[in-house]
């Protein structure tokens with residue numbers, strides 16, 4: 001038996017999503033079945049498929065009481081919608097089923113751990129009391145997916161909530177306690193890290209570690225990480241996992257205040273996603289982030305061991321899972337949370353989308369991100385052009401236009417090799433415009449002298465209150481730069497120098513604006529390879 005709230009959400013999403021046309025959706029990025037989507041949740045592989053749940057408000061294109069939407073995929077690119085998995089329908093989660101994660105239990109059932117917002121328990125500021133809750137698939141799932149049909153419901157555990165404010169360390173704020181990230185240890189027990197704000201100003205935010213023998217009975221172990229340096233409020237949506245022999249902590253700090261030593265281009269003010277690379281002593285449960293010797297000396301940079309995950313304008317609350325072949329795969333919400341609700345009431349029937357899932361690897365203690373290789377099966381119509389010259393006159397290239405493309409672009413100075421470290425550069429700035437017509441565009445600008453890459457969407461139909469521009473410093477390569485740019489109707493994901501940095505951005509130029517143009521001050525040279533991405537490959 002499902003609740004009347006869940007039944008109503010399913011009836012609504014079925015009826016209303018039938019009205020949404022394919023043209024309203026991105027081609028290869030997951031958007032909500034109907035209404036609004038935010039964080040990825042429960043990203044996992046079970047029953048022979050990838051599963052992605054998402055923070056979901058079916059009833060409007062704005063954030064509202066959170067449900068869990070659900071989609072499945074064979075290849076992380078083409079997603080098939082499932083009916084909503086959970087609705088806010090109990091006394092402990094009636095104000096919202098907030099973010100959480102998933103794990104397969106030894107008996108084959110899938111367990112979801114999430115945050116419930118209690119509608120009856122509010123503090124004077126109107127914040128809901130937040131507790132941690134469990135829902136479990138009714139039936140075990142089998143590898144051929146046989147038990148993963150729509151009748152395999154997620155049932156909320158009768159012992160909910162499994163963690164409350166009473167399980168917080170001293171000073172822990174029970175109204176800012178959310179987003180469990182669950183994993184199993186080698187001995188078969190469970191751990192979860194959960195974000196919490198500490199009322200003690202000197203601690204600000206903390207990530208708490210909990211343990212459980214069976215996934216249902218939980219106890220507080222310790223504060224795994226705390227940020228006493230005031231770089232932000234809550235560190236939402238933590239992820240904690242290993243790559244090779246290193247341990248990675250990813251979290252999404254709200255309202256970061258830090259300024260980069262060289263002028264605020266590493267972490268802009270506002271919501272960010274950052275990661276740390278370190279060691280984890282599993283027996284002692286101690287995480288030690290690494291700092292380079294140069295970082296240790298740097299007094300100016302208060303966040304020396306925190307690195308940005310994505311330096312664009314729209315990226316938040318990512319979640320990382322392990323694929324059956326061992327790859328660590330990350331997917332994020334491709335939206336700046338502080339700007340997600342600025343559109344008009346009836347402007348869209350669906351709003352927000354996920355990034356493309358990204359393969360994560362480590363190189364020199366830094367995350368490298370690449371679009372999942374499965375995307376390449378959707379390529380069609382390859383265009384490859386070498387040694388295209390650009391100059392002060394804006395130019396297009398006949399075969400390269402459109403809103404849904406996967407473009408690889410190698411930029412270099414004229415008459416220099418890619419590895420030439422010479423300070424002299426044949427061009428002083430390079431610009432690429434896409435989603436462009438006479439009035440609109442989204443623009444990528446590179447300054448080779450300062451190695452600064454800027455994304456500028458000031459002419460891309462954004463609401464005026466939205467952030468328009470963001471710049472980052474990229475690795476100095478003598479005026480050379482490699483970009484892979486995934487365009488999908490209203491978004492671009494830009495992978496820089498083999499994925500050592502990424503910038504994600506959304507824009508709202510008219511869909512007919514499909515020009516792509518290039519120009520440079522001085523002479524630059526481009527090698528370009530571009531593929532269309534077909535929805536039905």
Ligand code: FRU
Pocket residue numbers: 038039055066098099115178179236237316317337
């Ligand atoms: C992050 C977040 C989470 C919370 C969810 C609510 O975007 O604020 O901390 O669980 O969204 O939708």
